[in-house]
Amino acid sequence: MTTPSRLPDPYGQGSSANLADILERVLDKGIVIAGDIRINLLDIELLTIKLRLVVASVDKAKEMGIDWWESDPALSSRARRDELTRENAELRERLARLEELELEPRRAQEEST
Template sequence: MTMVPEPYGGSGGGANLADILERVLDKGVVIAGDIRINLLDIELLTIKLRLIVASVDKAREMGIDWWEHDPSLSSGARRRELADENERLRERIAALEQRGEPA
């Protein structure tokens, strides 16, 4: 019996990309790092990088839901922002009307 080598990147025995992605999204992965730029022991710039790769459900389990409150990412947040702005404008108009000033 002759063994024929499998081409590079084949699926023989190893997990395929879909399996790996499913595991990563199910468990979550955190990558953290800092970049610091110093000149003569004076810190000029610090950049803190934090990357979390997880499914939406896993992120919610971890208490991460910032995208739900960001108006640029969530239509619900945009509606809440507009409703808050409308309420502030109504209060302002009511205050102006009470003082007798035209709106």
């Protein structure tokens, strides 16, 4: 007969609840991980890479003033629509200028006759 272990099961209910609590706290409070990588050769700096990682919920990120995804056309349909509207307006303006340039010689010719 085997006796049940008194150690908690690493994959049981307790660890998933703890992981969920930790994740909830991290997303609620936010966490910043920062680091710099520098590559030098004979006291000459060849490369510097600055890494910054922010892990937070969307609401917390907005509180911190981080909302770049709202203006990124790859991530936001509104930003994509705004970009298309702007491009459309620019193309219409270019077309109107080209049509004006095309009509100028005809007008000049009509005025001279």
